[in-house]
Amino acid sequence: MALSIAEQAEQFALDIMETLAGVLPAGNLGVNLVEDGDSPGVYILTTSEERGIELQVSGSTRMRFEIDMKLSVDSSGKWLKVIKSSYVVVPEGDGTPYFHYDYPVDASQVPAAHINVHAHRDDLIAALVLGGRSGAAKNRRRDFVNRGRLPRVGSFHFPVGGPRFRPGLEDVLEVAVDEFGLDHRETYRTALQKGRERFRLRQLAAAVRDSPSTAAEVLRGLGYAVVEPTLAHEPKRDWLERL
Secondary structure: OOOOHHHHHHHHHHHHHHHHHHHHOOOOOOOEEEOOOOOOEEEEEEEEOOEEEEEEOOEEEEEEEEEEEEEOOOOOOOEEEEEEEEEEEEEEEOOOEEEEEEEEOOOOOOOOEEEEOOOOOOHHHHHHHHOOOOOOOHHHHHHHHHHOOOOOOHOOOOOOOHHHHHOHHHHHHHHHHHOOOOOOOOOOOHHHHHHHHHHHHHHHHHHHHHHHHHHHHHHHHHOOOOHHHOOOOOOOOOOOOOO
């Protein structure tokens, strides 16, 4: 029996807490889930700690991680959908974030999923140096510090969706035109939309080939008759698990 939207929202919150508990060794790792009083069926999920979850370096709290999400039902009326998400990393004791990942589903003037970097270069470099001295530092980051080299902001690698859901060429071109005011043809948006559709459909097809059993399950849920092949296709897990 399918879960109700409220039950799906509760499971979603539990999944997030499980992930947090599996990654972070200390702090209040709970999240709050409440129904929006102004919008029945819409749920707001935030970190239980108002200032965000503690992020520690060598046992000392150096940053905070804030989660702010809105969940609702999709157009089918059956499944939970994220309509807003914001993940923010803020230095301890300072209200200005280093950066945040945002996804407002109804965005029109900015990319639907995007990253904003607020930190001054010196602030972010200082945090990278501090992290490079910790026992948990990646070899690449520790190597910078051990050799007396100052990390550059450009050495921070922001993930943006992995192999299948990464931004396409069209996304980079469109944001460059919009943000930098580049010269462009009058019909540039049409060209970008066509190219983006081609790219995303190719990525969707590749994702289906990599996870055919998931695709079959979704199609059955939509009422399609799906026939299992004689030779089962093993799902490829690498693209699901890697950063």
